[in-house]
Amino acid sequence: MVTQDQNHSKSNPVIRFFSSVRLAIFLLITLAITSIIGTVLPQQEPLQFYERYGPNLFKIIKALHLYDTYHSWWYVTLLVLFAINLVVCTFKRLPITLRLYKRDNLDISLDKLKHMRILKQVILPKNISTEQVISEFKEAVGGSISEKPLKNGKIVLSEKGKWSYWGLYILHGSILVIFAGALVGILLGFKGSVTLLEGEATNHCIQDVTGKPIPLGFTIKCNKFTLSYYRNGTPKDYRSDLSIIDHGRVVIHKVLRVNHPITYKGITIYQASYQAIPRITIKIVASDGQQKILQVPAFERITWPQEHVALGIMRYLPDVHGVPAAQLWWADDSGQPPVAIWLLQGEQRELRRTNNIYRLSLLGVTERYMTGLEVKKDPGVWLVWIGCSLLLAGFLIVFWASHRRIWLWVGEENGKKIAILAGTANKNKLRFERDFETLSEKISYFSGGEK
């Protein structure tokens, strides 16, 4: 294998630095080691979170942006260096590849041919014409053929897979394509979230990191949210029945499920989460003879004006020993501070206030759902997939596609008519030897010939 560090003396020190394979290996190892940090230290938490590591570590975490390692200036610098190194190394190899690619493989001496490791030589009967042997060879061998006179005869070359020298460029280039795709996504895309109660609609989303609203250019409406469970209680399916409305017209009406996103106008919508929003019914009997049945939706302040009572839901548990439970806050005009009280369906609770005793019971709960959607625009994602495909294609070419050359010389030497078949391949040598054997079997006069 030809090394890349051959023409050291000619190049300037900057290019020499970036083109050194030592830098490539250093960067690979450094990236491997530094990447560990972000997997051990929780990432993207509020800065105060990291104070628990003590003042010294906190200073380091803050200075080196370890709270968001993979977007820190030094990690991005490593990635940029990696990309530059890749480009420079690859370009520096270009002359070597071009030389290999343009090399005239027909320009070979008979002596060199005779010293090839994979070789067959036979003495031909006098009545066989050179052209006859050559045409038989051409038919059997395939590939691109070239020929010319050599010594007292003629040499023919069949080449295959010369293009495989470019596999390296496809492989290394693919990583740059992936980087480019990621960059396009960062610069031109966004990621946000949307939460919609059943029946609600919105035309914007909340951007993930900044919390800023971003207009979508259309409206998403959640008609209904349903969820189902397996018999053992594991969630089976989350479904949001969505309408996409553009210019007042419903353009898409579809059920959104996990793993089955919906895309409209370059924006993709994903089912991400859900929340059950309770609406509880309570019955209150006061000791002064008044009583009332109240509907209390979550996040709302409900009043009972006759008794000067206000209340609301603080916490809600859908399943406490098989029944729902809710914690309410309660305020009234008794002069006492507001209190919190837990209600369990089927159990009456007494609330003693100075002016009254209230008996509270939780009659029932109805749940409404709120669906959580992830909204994403990433115009670079197709570049990433192209890059990934190129990476695999390049890898297969680099490791499995070989450049193979097979020569046939037919001519006279020492008064005898002889034919020499020789070949070489730069990869998969074992397979080439087998192929070579098969080929020689196909050409009469070579089959069974001496090695």
Place this chain on the structure above:
Amino acid sequence: MNIDSSHILSITTFVYMAAAILYISYWVFKAKRLGIVATTVTVIGFLMQTFALGYRWYESYKLGYGHAPLSNLYESLVFFAWVTIAVYLVIEWRTKSRIIGAFATPFATFAIAYASFNPNVNSQIEPLVPALQSNWLLAHVITCFLGYASFAVACGLAIMYLIKSKSPNPDEGITGALPSLKMLDDLMHQTIIFGFLWLSIGIITGSIWANRAWGSYWSWDPKETWSLITWFIYATALHARFVKGWRGKRIAILSIIGFCSVIFTYFGVNYLLAGLHSYAAPQ
């Protein structure tokens, strides 16, 4: 008692254990017959396990879940053992060398034994949560584990290489029975290339899936990051060999470091770090 797939898999564990002991005895005592027995036992174990995996798939349909047995820690460990044995059997068939079995079958045995006998690993067939209901699950897990299993075999080869190269008289006694250093080096290189290709495909299918399920092809989740770290290590090994001409001992050491990283990607992340891959965690 009803026999289910996890029973057959526990029995397979003992078959693989026997195979590993046989291979090691074959190596130490240089008894040719033991080698043949070892291969036979391994093939029997492999067929048993193949049947058990197919049966488990069928069982999941009977339970009304209907998914390939690749969905949790138990199933992935079992699959890892299966692929490791498959990769090893191909190498044995192609190189006609049985001694590698003494270094490859223990990895498979350990994985399936851990799955079968560690009380923290749940062997129940469980339904798939919505995020896992994707055909990419199959593609992702199969390709990743083809990579992991190849790296396990490459690690076994690296250990063989180091044992042989450290020995004062490498061509005699137990070390003499090991394949030549050149052959070990060559095989190690081939297996790393094979594993690297599958790891790359595994990472790519994983990101395609993540993009469909969560809308992000790369989110620096600990599992993702560790798979990338593993990828960097093997990329280093390949470049060091191609460009710097590293051979033998240095590549063997990188191969062992690489496999440690594989183990951490697989276990360490599940046990020690939280993330999107929590399905694969023990319960």
